Amino acid sequence: MITAKNNTLHILGVTILPGESKEISLDLAKLHTTSTVDVPIIVERSKIPGPTILFTAGIHGDEVNGVEIVRQLIASGINKPKCGTIICIPVINIFGFINLKREFPDGRDLNRVFPGSVNGSLAxxxxxxxVHEIIPHVDLIIDYHTGSAGRFNAPQLRFVKDNKELNELSKVFGAPFVLYSKNLNKSFRNTCHKLGKPMLLFEGGKSFHIDETITASGIKGAKRILQHFGMLKSNFTVAKPTKESIYINESTWKRAKYSGMFKPSVKIGIKVNKRDVLGTITDPFGKFNHFVKANNVGYIINVNEAPIVYQGDALFHISTKLKR
Known part of the structure; x- marks a missing residue:
C-alpha cells in the first residue's frame, strides 16, 4: 500500500530534506584506466508529504529509448513533485551504455543477477x-525497457496477472497493451516483488533506437501515475488514454520457417486474422519468396525489424488469449 510520508531521506550517505533537490552519485567501480564510473541519481523532494516514486531505465545498456523517457521527465521538470519524492536513475548500467552493449563488461546481464552480492561479480x-541503498526508500518503481536484437515492442506494461494493485495502476498508466507475464528468477522485477515494492515494467521500441511514439507513451503514463497520486504539478497536463488498454493473458511467437532476407508488412499494434500475410522471407538471388502468415487471430505486440533472419528466429509476437 502506497502511503504519504515526508521523513528525512538518507541515500548513499547523503541526507535529503523535504523540499530539497540533490544529485547523488552511485560509485560503482573504476575502469582499468583508474577513472571512476558513477551512476547519477536525481532526487527531487517536495515539502508536502507524499509517496516516493522511482523511475529507472538502462538496466540494459543498449535500451536507449527508456533512457530518453527518463531524461525527458527530468529535462521538462516533470520529476519535480507537487508532493512526495521522485527519484530518477536514467542509466543503471552505465558500463553498457558507454560501451553500447546490453551486458556489463563481465558479460553478465544485470537483470539476471538480482538481488546481487556485495562480493559477487561487477553486475x-x-x-x-x-537493492540495499535505493529500493528500501521507495513506494513504487516504474522501470523502462525496450525490445532487444532488433525486435520492436509495442508500448506495453508487464506484471503478474493476479496483482490487484498493479492492475489498478496499469489502468491509470494507460499503455496500449498490458502483457501478463511471470516474474523471472533473479530479475529486478522479481526482487522488488519479494521486497513488497510494486513495479510497473514498461516495454517499448527496440535497442539502439529512439522512437517518438514510444517515448510519448512512456512519458504520458508517468504523468498519469504522478497525477493519480497528486504529485504532478498544475503546470503539466495529461490527457486520458483515447482507448482502453488491451490486456493479454497469453501470447505466442511466430518464428521463421526459412532463413533469408526478411521484410515485415504489418504495423505494430494492429489486430490480424488467421492466415493474414505478416511479411515475406526472400533470398538474395530472386529465386525464393515465402509469405509469413498468422497462425491465429491476435494483436501484433512485437515485430522483428532485422533485415536478415535465420530459421527459427522470432519474427512476430502475437496475442492468443485476451483478458475478458
Missing amino acids: SRVAHKL
Whole structure:
C-alpha cells in the first residue's frame, strides 16, 4: 500500500530534506584506466508529504529509448513533485551504455543477477547496491525497457496477472497493451516483488533506437501515475488514454520457417486474422519468396525489424488469449 510520508531521506550517505533537490552519485567501480564510473541519481523532494516514486531505465545498456523517457521527465521538470519524492536513475548500467552493449563488461546481464552480492561479480555488486541503498526508500518503481536484437515492442506494461494493485495502476498508466507475464528468477522485477515494492515494467521500441511514439507513451503514463497520486504539478497536463488498454493473458511467437532476407508488412499494434500475410522471407538471388502468415487471430505486440533472419528466429509476437 502506497502511503504519504515526508521523513528525512538518507541515500548513499547523503541526507535529503523535504523540499530539497540533490544529485547523488552511485560509485560503482573504476575502469582499468583508474577513472571512476558513477551512476547519477536525481532526487527531487517536495515539502508536502507524499509517496516516493522511482523511475529507472538502462538496466540494459543498449535500451536507449527508456533512457530518453527518463531524461525527458527530468529535462521538462516533470520529476519535480507537487508532493512526495521522485527519484530518477536514467542509466543503471552505465558500463553498457558507454560501451553500447546490453551486458556489463563481465558479460553478465544485470537483470539476471538480482538481488546481487556485495562480493559477487561487477553486475552483482551493482544490483546489491541498488537493492540495499535505493529500493528500501521507495513506494513504487516504474522501470523502462525496450525490445532487444532488433525486435520492436509495442508500448506495453508487464506484471503478474493476479496483482490487484498493479492492475489498478496499469489502468491509470494507460499503455496500449498490458502483457501478463511471470516474474523471472533473479530479475529486478522479481526482487522488488519479494521486497513488497510494486513495479510497473514498461516495454517499448527496440535497442539502439529512439522512437517518438514510444517515448510519448512512456512519458504520458508517468504523468498519469504522478497525477493519480497528486504529485504532478498544475503546470503539466495529461490527457486520458483515447482507448482502453488491451490486456493479454497469453501470447505466442511466430518464428521463421526459412532463413533469408526478411521484410515485415504489418504495423505494430494492429489486430490480424488467421492466415493474414505478416511479411515475406526472400533470398538474395530472386529465386525464393515465402509469405509469413498468422497462425491465429491476435494483436501484433512485437515485430522483428532485422533485415536478415535465420530459421527459427522470432519474427512476430502475437496475442492468443485476451483478458475478458
